[in-house]
Amino acid sequence: xxxxxxxxxxxxxxNNRDWFQANKEAYEAAHEEMIEFADQLLSEMNTHDVIxxxxxxxxxxxxxxxxRFSKDKTPYKTHWAGRMRRAGVExxxxxxxxxxxxxxxxxxxxxxxxxxxxxxFRNQIALDADPLRSIxxxxxxxxxxxxxxxxxxxxxxxxxxxxxxxxxxxxxxxxFIRHDFIREQIHEPDFHKILSETFRKMRPFLDCMTEIITxxxxxxxxx
Numbered sequence: 643x644x645x646x647x648x649x650x651x652x653x654x655x656x657n658n659r660d661w662f663q664a665n666k667e668a669y670e671a672a673h674e675e676m677i678e679f680a681d682q683l684l685s686e687m688n689t690h691d692v693i694x695x696x697x698x699x700x701x702x703x704x705x706x707x708x709x710r711f712s713k714d715k716t717p718y719k720t721h722w723a724g725r726m727r728r729a730g731v732e733x734x735x736x737x738x739x740x741x742x743x744x745x746x747x748x749x750x751x752x753x754x755x756x757x758x759x760x761x762x763f764r765n766q767i768a769l770d771a772d773p774l775r776s777i778x779x780x781x782x783x784x785x786x787x788x789x790x791x792x793x794x795x796x797x798x799x800x801x802x803x804x805x806x807x808x809x810x811x812x813x814x815x816x817x818f819i820r821h822d823f824i825r826e827q828i829h830e831p832d833f834h835k836i837l838s839e840t841f842r843k844m845r846p847f848l849d850c851m852t853e854i855i856t857x858x859x860x861x862x863x864x865x
Contacts, residue, residue, distance in 0.1 A: 643679065643741070643828055646672045650720055650743050657716040669705070676702060676722050676741075679834055686838035687726060687737070691845070694729035701726050721746075734852040737841050746828050748837055750844040751792070751818025752851060759855055764799060764812050766854040771808040774854070777846050783819075786843050792816030819847055 649672035652665070662669065680698025687693050695701045701724035709715045721742030728735060738749040755763065767774060777783055778790055794813040798804040802812050821840050827833060856864055 643675065643833060645675045646679075646722060646741070647743070647828070648672075650722075653718055654720040654743060657718055657720065659717055662718060672722075673705075680724055682834040683724075683739075683838055684726065686835055687841060690838075690842045692729045692733060694727040695725075698724075728848070732852065732856065733848075734855055735844075735848040737844070739837055741828060745822065746825075747820055747822045748840045748844075749818055749820045750841060750848060751816070752855075753816055753818055755816070760815065761801075762855055763817065763851070764802065765859060766857075767808055767811050768802065768806060769859055771811055773850050774811065777850055780846075782843070783847070786821055786840070787819040787847075790814070791818050791820055817851060819844060 649665075649668050652668070653662070656662075656665075677699045680701050682698070684693060684695065684698045684701065703719075703723045703725070705719050705722070707714075707717055707719055709717065721740055721744075723738065723740045725739075726737040728737075735751050736753065738753075740747055740749075752759075752763075790811075793815045795815065797813075798806065798809055799812055802809070806812060821843075823836070827836055830836060858864055
């Protein structure tokens with residue numbers, strides 16, 4: 643990861659197209675290092691989950707920023723990021739990772755459920771939130787991830803009472819969890835294993851949410 647971090651450091655000080663073009667070889671070297679890292683991560687991930695993303699390279703986001711609607715017109719991201727998709731209807735949720743100079747983290751969950759899926763999540767949680775709460779309140783979860791994250795409504799969603807006993811969970815519009823890494827971990831030669839292990843620890847949450855979204859209110863499979 644040394645080539646990657648060194649390039650990001652230089653890029654953060656020279657975020658313009660002229661510098662980038664003059665240092666294209668440095669970018670390509672960092673990109674190749676990230677592809678190798680992502681391939682190693684994918685191999686590790688497939689030992690404890692089934693990933694649909696075919697290659698590490700396919701998991702990586704482009705370094706070029708879309709500045710059309712942004713006040714920040716710097717053309718390049720100063721971090722690398724990737725996303726891996728779980729395979730099959732029985733494996734829901736996704737994995738996302740970011741590696742940067744200021745912050746590096748792993749995220750997993752449901753980032754943009756459509757209206758139908760979101761209502762299904764809410765209906766199931768309103769009926770029985772115990773399985774999800776059991777995970778969120780476990781010591782292992784709190785130690786690794788802290789708390790459930792995601793954008794929330796300020797009030798109760800339509801069709802639910804403001805004083806519903808599960809209203810704190812029903813207000814969520816996204817359901818995901820996150821673990822932040824310290825800088826020293828990013829420098830570890832086996833960071834791909836550290837990241838993969840963090841994703842593995844997300845499985846109880848992902849599996850619980852998968853069961854919620856793939857069964858009806860009677861617990862019968864929707865597949």
